[in-house]
Amino acid sequence: MERTRREIAVLEAHPYWKDLSAVKRRRVYLSDGNQYFNRSGPRLADSLEILAEILHPETFDFGYRGRGWEVLG
Numbered sequence: 001m002e003r004t005r006r007e008i009a010v011l012e013a014h015p016y017w018k019d020l021s022a023v024k025r026r027r028v029y030l031s032d033g034n035q036y037f038n039r040s041g042p043r044l045a046d047s048l049e050i051l052a053e054i055l056h057p058e059t060f061d062f063g064y065r066g067r068g069w070e071v072l073g
Helices: 002-012 043-055
Strands: 029-031 069-071
Touching: 002 029, 043 069
Parallel strands: none
Antiparallel strands: 029 069
């Protein structure tokens, strides 16, 4: 997560970053892509659970918030 936090600055520096609807609505989420989304195998199930928590927090809570993903800001 620390690397993700450092690297988000590259995206935030892009001139169109602030024009994105997700940014305007404060719906940008950070996750450790190397640990979850860029690996095959059992981590794919973890990645799916992370997405479920982000997209439907009222329904899903697998305990990844704060360690597998966080809200930018």
